Amino acid sequence: VLRMLMFAGIISLLRSIKVSQSRIVNASEGDSVTLECSYNINSSNSATIGWYKWYRHLVNGEQISNTTGNFKGRVSITNSSEFLEKSSASIVLHNVLISDTGIYICEVNISELSGHGNGTFLYVKGETIAFYAFLFLFK
Numbered sequence: 001v002l003r004m005l006m007f008a009g010i011i012s013l014l015r016s017i018k019v020s021q022s023r024i025v026n027a028s029e030g031d032s033v034t035l036e037c038s039y040n041i042n043s044s045n046s047a048t049i050g051w052y053k054w055y056r057h058l059v060n061g062e063q064i065s066n067t068t069g070n071f072k073g074r075v076s077i078t079n080s081s082e083f084l085e086k087s088s089a090s091i092v093l094h095n096v097l098i099s100d101t102g103i104y105i106c107e108v109n110i111s112e113l114s115g116h117g118n119g120t121f122l123y124v125k126g127e128t129i130a131f132y133a134f135l136f137l138f139k
Helices: 001-016 081-084 127-137
Strands: 017-022 024-028 033-036 035-042 051-057 061-064 076-079 091-093 102-110 111-117 122-123
Touching: 017 102, 024 033, 024 102, 033 122, 035 102, 051 081
Parallel strands: 024 122
Antiparallel strands: 017 035, 033 091, 051 061, 051 102, 076 091, 102 111, 102 122
């Protein structure tokens, strides 16, 4: 039994996934920004099925999609061929708002392997606030 457990442990070490994300993305209010996410599978099998999700602030926290909350209608996702063939799980956030500032975490599940990145910090600066502050100072 111990040999079987050791063998299973070695096999699981041979099959692993590493998910990578950009650390910081800066944007101005109204921009479209790409949140980069890619994965690398350490396995001899080619990926045939999988999914990815994006969360805000915490894994399994607020899910980011084109149909949820404040992000409704503002998210574009990677197509399935880019996901499987190019190992890309990136998304584009359109018309970003100052309130979108925060940490975004990519989670990938493919061929029964699951992992998540360390998070991308999105900083959105507001052009309108700076413009009005400028007008106030030179009034």
